[in-house]
Amino acid sequence: MGVVRWKSAVKYFPLAIVLMSCVVTALYLINNAASNVVTQENLVIFKESDNTISSCDFFSGKWVYDDVSYPLYKERECTIMEDSFACEKNGRKNLKYQNFRWQPHQCDLPRFNGTALLEKLRNKKLIFVGDSLGRNQWRSLLCLIEPYIPPLARRDGVLHNLYVKEYNVTIRAHWSPYLVESDRDDPKHHKADSKRTIRFQSIEKHGRNWINADVLIFDTFAWWTVPDITLLWGSLDKFDAIYKQVKISVREYEVALNSWSEWLEFQVDRNRTKIFFMSASPFRLGKTYWGTSPSCYNTTKPIFDETYWANGVDRNMMEIVESTIEKLEERGVKVEYMNITQLSGYREDAHPSIYRPFANFALRDITPEKYADCLHWCLPGVPDIWNQILYAYIMKS
Template identity: 50%
Template sequence: MAKAQPIVLGSTWGIRNIFQSLVAILTTTLVVTSIYLTQEGEQWSNERNKLHSLSKCNLFSGKWVFDNESYPLYKEQHCTYMSDQLACEKFGRKDLSYQNWRWEPHQCNLPRFNATALLERLRNKRMVFVGDSLNRGQWVSMVCLIESSVHPTLKSMRTIANGSLSIFKAEEYNATIEFYWAPLLVESNSDDPVKHRVPERTVRVQAIEKHAKYWSDADILVFNTFLWWRRRAMNVLWGSFGDPNGVFKKVEMVRAYEMALRTWSDWLEFQINRNKTKLFFVSMSPTHQKAHEWGGIRGDNCYKETDQITEEGYWGNGSIPSMMRVVENVIENLNGRGLNVELLNITQLSEYRKEGHPSIYRKQWEPLTEEQLLNPKTYADCIHWCLPGVPDTWNELLYTYIFYR
């Protein structure tokens, strides 16, 4: 009689356990994947909603909101390349609330500035600011905004072209953020980056190639010009400087400005690689040199100002609508010719910030006279801007256009 074989349960239960384990693992994987995809979907949905919101929003109509938790976006003393012209805290300013204001458009919120994301976008690229000292201030602001995200041994600054071109480089990204001094965009007798104060300003309104060769291959170009045109008339030269056959003529300010911008726009149309280069023009930066315009004492200016102008739509006489219209018309004409130039309209939002200027809190490039020392408002700088401050917002707007518009 055959022996009864014992029933072996181990192998059956082992298979069952393995099966149950696989089911558990598969279930867990499906749950985790579902959660991940849900989060990814929510993130994409949020990005899509943000993109839709920003695409429909007028970024330049809004209000300033006090925010001392998120702002400033960097510390003045921590910016390696801060300019003494803009370092108000360093030169004695005690009221630092000008650093804590955030621009909030009426219909949306600006995205948070992400230095690493911008550096990644700029990998192997050139961003070049071209214009006057106000555009240089925006360039300094941009360098301050991103340089803390670059290792100290992997960043550098150099100046070439007789001092006209300053180049900040983030080595790890092979990216440069540059500033080129061309206060009138076209060629002029104020083109020397140091010795540009001349009694009679003269422009060659049809000549731009001397400057343009330094920024013709940039990937992002940010232009401005306004401040140096503010005079009733300008000497316009047809011909070359030093040419005895050159023709000079006094031309009314707005007309000369338009002639120069037409030369600039023609150059862009025929020389810019439309598949490569993004183009921006920053509108006029307001000055606050006449306090009576905002209800202050006649004869005063931005000196000792510590609060903003709260009247929505305030517009001072330092900003000239006819020149703004010239810019708008030239850009509209370019867009009609198939070349897209974005206008960063920083004028209105900056008009409210009468307290944001250096005033007397900056390096003085020439010794002050006794009369000036006795009356500080006579040498107050109500044109440029303290950093951190208003130009950081200009760059937040630029950042928004680069990523979301």
């Protein structure tokens, strides 16, 4: 009799397993039905009902110390790190600047997910276009996604290019400090002195490098803060070109941005390409090698006064950017304006200061008055927040 019962139990055991699996699955689905974010294999998918971006100002908020969730990566673990932004490697001991999280007043930033971003960018090209602050942001993005990519992903430090074969994704930085053509267009050899020449109505030379991009992130501001500049009509390599030295004003900036906007209007596939423009990364004007004040030297805490404004940022120039973008939208070209100026201005503690590589000096011999870099940003740091916001926009698009 016992044998018969045992055989009967064995007979119905597979059916019991199937029924149990169905119950567990049903309970899981019920438990997750209320969530508006679905997580599958580490991939975050934002549903259409998620109106976070349209209803929240990511750029208005405060810095909160958070040594549990931040930094988002370790400087020494990022193999794509650039020495100019590796402040810990260059001798900085106080690393609390890495532990501050940007908290918008009305919402939370989505947690960065490299797998989700790479999946979103599958078969696409993302290009940062601008100066060394654009490269600063590009390096940040590479460090953010590196844990999610195979170790043999193809990279080229000279051409500032990363290619992830598994996703057919290219993430690149294109050096173009004025967006228009200038005599500072060599990505490796460009002096930061004040004797600069620009062709402020010529952009085609640079534009051919961006034309097939799916995501474009532009920035141009810091190189416009010199007292004077030489304008060029004609070619840089032609003897009959016309040169005129002028005091720098917002007018030259406006003409250059008009050249940029006209190129976008007629050359970019507005149904394919997502365009972003980063507002000015702030600094105080001064006489260091970088054209900034050395005010960030020995600064160890953020500024918590929400009315603070860095004096090196010209509001008139920002208004020109905003006006140019508005006119572009009227002509059918959508550009997302990433207004990171105010949130970045609070973080004087997060610049490299003297903690960057100097070939001919020991750290103890570097004078802050001349060499403190209060323009760029340590990594991990503020550009990671820029990229978290960028990530939110890309994932929603």
